[in-house]
Amino acid sequence: MVRNIVVLGGNSHPQLTENVCHILGVPASNRILGKFSGGESRCEIKDSVRGKDVYIIQSGSGNVNDNLIDLCIMISACKTGSAKRVTAVVPLFPYSRQPDWPYNKAGAPLSQISGASKDYTFESVPPTPRPGGPKSAGLPNGVNNLTEKLSKTAEAANGHYLRKPRSPPENSTSSQRNAYTTHDYENQSNISVFQPKPGYKQWIAQAGTLVADLLTCAGADHIITMDLHDPQYQGFFDIPVDNLYGKALLQNYIQSNIQGHQNAVIVSPDAGGAKRATLIADSLKTDFALIHKERRPIRFTEHRNASMMLVGDVSNRICILVDDIVDTGNTITRAAKLLKKEGATKVYALVTHGVFSGDSIARINASSIDKMLVTNSVPQEEHRRLCPKLEVLDISPVTIKVSVSHSRQTPLFAIDLSLNKSHTTLSSILTSTFDFSPETIAMAPLTPHWQQPSHPDIQEVVVVNAQEFTTKSISRVSLPPFAVYAKFDFPPCTPASEPTYATVQTGRDTHLSLNSDLLYINHSCEPTLLFDVGNLNILVGPKGLNVDDELTFFYPSTEWHMAQPFDCLCGTRSCRGRISGARDMTQAQLDGMWLNGHIIQLRAEQATRSEDPTANALRDAVLHAEKVLESARLALRSYTSNAHAQNGIANFPSKYTNGILGKAAGLEHRGPTSRELSGEMGGDTVCA
Incomplete structure (x- = not known):
């Protein structure tokens, strides 16, 4: 069955959106995405999304926060527009590198305060208050306070009067309690004395959960992303998340482009990527090496440069570094330097996401890396220009395959995400799923709800390919030019509120559901039939009709706008090429073709609107006055x-x-x- 889909692109990666739409053969949906003068995001979806599967492509690159908010607003706009399902395609997921637990590494965003103690650790935990336990500065120990009060009461009952209490020593619990607290707004100057003390962790915001909740609350029904830095991040969502792995892409590149890869060594630049690298090494049956990196010392100090140690033998061998993301480039360039030092002959770096922030491009150009491969999960045009070592893989086919599997409700593990298949195979998958080929653009399901055949005396429906729903209609009669071939009868025809694959346009804003085998009549630029929707007739074309001729008509003769344009493959001498609604075709493409009255009028209005705004306004006023006069x-x-x-x-x-x-x-x-x-x-x- 035909899938009604809409592809929307954000501002983060227009090229990826264009690539996806080109392979699918559909235009990117018209939308307005910009900023108001106050800096707030503005989103307006210009095309209808009612009842359709919407795919919004927005990567976590560039202005990450702006792009994230734009994505949420676009999702909400589509849900408000009654979209059937909204899928967010986010190749590089924002905030996925920030964990959802207290940061326990030395790289935590902790600003050191002058005078702070340098001997606390991040592994310490606050002690449980108990009798005789240590007193924490600034926070009273309730058990000890109660013990002190009870002892004083007992002394008074025994006739022992207490001496005048001395002033509590500085920094004692009672002094801190009686003088001020961290919420004492009258003693703001004293708050600074509360520094991190032994026993208390440093905490950061739970950004990962927050972003997941934002997208879910905005209305996303499904997320498609690629190589999450932390795979467990999928568990933060209450909706399905497909995390695509770049293993197949990278593995195919190694086999196709690296000579001598059978004797190469797959290297992980850190322990976190060891599993990713071992999977590729096992598939290629090659050796594996690991660079062990200690980022965090036991104690918090000013200088914490991580030391690196190679585990494995790389002498006189090609080394292939595999990682999920390169940002500043420090880790991967230091790893390449270590490999060359240990005797590697050549170093390749294969990374899924190439963020390349700061001076990372200059660092890579000056590094020991011989070739770096990244995907276009983020825009790479500028990086490619600045870095001759850089090569980019297109992920558009992979994204589309997963979108296809989602629309067909095919398990993700059953989809081959590699690119060693030809585009012909991919096109066949897309055609059978989304029905974008010109031969099937007007097709109905092969098991229709009407009685088939509906016109057995004049028409025969031939199934060309049942798996791809490819059909054509053959004439069973011979008729002279402009004879009436059939009529749009009621029933089976019924009025339709909006255009679908099963309707023809009969007026400016009116449509007709065919509900018959007439739906299987395909497009041609030299049609054998004319759909005279004004008179509810189907006429024979100017060349006449013979038995066994294929039944075709010219789609733009009835349709003003088509959501799914296609490249015509009729092969005739007068082929018009790219076929869409009459609104989007040039006058040269429509010259010589028979058109319905509503198309002619709409084309005339379209031509006059572009002349003069004042004249257009006056012309609209005249049209309105004519309608009033007619009434x-x-x-x-x-x-x-x-x-x-x-x-x-x-x-x-x-x-x-x-x-x-x-x-x-x-x-x-x-x-x-x-x-x-x-x-x-x-x-x-x-x-x-």
Whole structure:
């Protein structure tokens, strides 16, 4: 069955959106995405998304925060527009590198405060208050306070009067409690003395959970991302998340582009990527090496440069570094330097996400890396220009394959995400799923709800490929040019509120569901049939019709706008190439083709709108006035007719009906109505 999909692109990666739409053969949906003068995001979806599968492509690159908010707003706009399902395609997921637990590494965003103790650790935990336990500065120990009060009460009961208590020593618990607390707004100058003490962790915001909640609350039904830095991040969502692994892409590149890869060593630049690298090494049956890196010392110090140690033998061998993301480039360039120092002959770096922040490009150019491969999960045009070592893989086919599997509800593990398949195979998958080929653009399901065949005497539906739903219609009769081949009868035809793959446009804003085998008539630039929707007739084309001729018609002759344009493959001498609605085609493409009245009128209006805004406004006012005048004519005619019928004689002088006023009102000679001009009542379609 045909899938109604809409592809929306954010501002983060227009090229990826264009690549995806090109492979699918659909245009990116029209939207307005910008900023108001105050800096707030603005989003407006110009095309209808009602009842459709919407895919929003937005990567976590560039202005990450702006792009994230834009994504949420686009998702919300689509859900407000009654989209059937909204899928966020986020190749590089924002904030996925920030863990959801207290940061326990030396790289935590902790600003050192002058005078702070340098001997606390990040592994310490606050002690449980208990009798005799240590007192924490600034926080009273309730158990000890209660013990002190009870002992004083006992002393008073025994007749022992306490001496005047001495002032509590500085920094004692009671002194801190009586003097001020961290919430004492009258002693702001004293708050600074509360420094991190032994026993208390440093905490950061739970950004990972927050972003997951934002997308879910915005209305996303499904997330497609690639190589999450922390795979467990999928568990933060209450909706399905497909985490695509770049293993197949990188593995295919190694096999196709690296000579001598059978004797190469797959290297992980840190322990976190060891599993990723071992999977590739096992698939290629090559050796594996690991660079052990100690980022965090036991104690918090000013200088914490991580030491690196190689585990494995790389002497006189090609080394292939595999990682999920390169940001500053420090880790991967230091790893390459170590490999060359240990005797590696050549160093390749294969990374899924190339963020390249700061001076990372200059660092890579000056490094020991011989070739670096990244994907276009983020824009790479500028990086490619600045770095001759850089090569980019396109992830568009992978993204589309997963989108296809999601629409077909195919398990993700059953989809081959590698790119060693030809585009022909991929196209066949897309065609069978989304139905974008020109031969099947007007197709219905092969098991329709109407009785088949619906026109057995004149039409035969031939199934070309059942798996891809490819069909064509063959004529069983011979007719001369412009003869009536069939009619749009009611039933089976029914009016439709909006255009679908199963409708034809009959007027400016009216559509007709065919509900018959007429739906299987395909497109051609030299059609054998003419759909005269104004008169509800299907006419034979100017060349006549013979038995066994394929039944075709020219789609733009009825359709003003098509959500899914396609490249025509009719192979005729007059082929118009890219086929879309008449609104989006050039005049040269439409010249010589038979068009319905509503298409002719809409094209004329389209041509005049671009001339002069003032003239356009006046022209619209004239059209409105003509409609009002037409309504007045009909009302006057109806009123006078009723008056004649009731009184038996004319209550008005003849001049009011057939005289001067009658001529002024257009009763004597009435021109064509707007409905006739639009083709809804025939209009100039009668010329066929």
